[in-house]
Amino acid sequence: MEKITLTVKGMTCMGCVRSVKNVLEPIPGVSSVDITLENGQVVIAYDPAKSGVEQFTGAINDAGYEVV
DSSP: OEEEEEEEEOOOSHHHHHHHHHHHTTSTTEEEEEEETTTTEEEEEEOTTTOOHHHHHHHHHHTTOEEO
């Protein structure tokens, strides 16, 4: 299991937090998603054999937010 921290721009409320969690949690291999709204930090615990950073950034961008 590995963890990665991404900084996401555009999250302004708890609805945004739920939206980002909803696109990340179904990705195979993702075991947890922790988001801190104040600084836009998204910490993802995942199995690198099943998923990776490109899938996470793609899902977040498709949801209308920007990974910086």
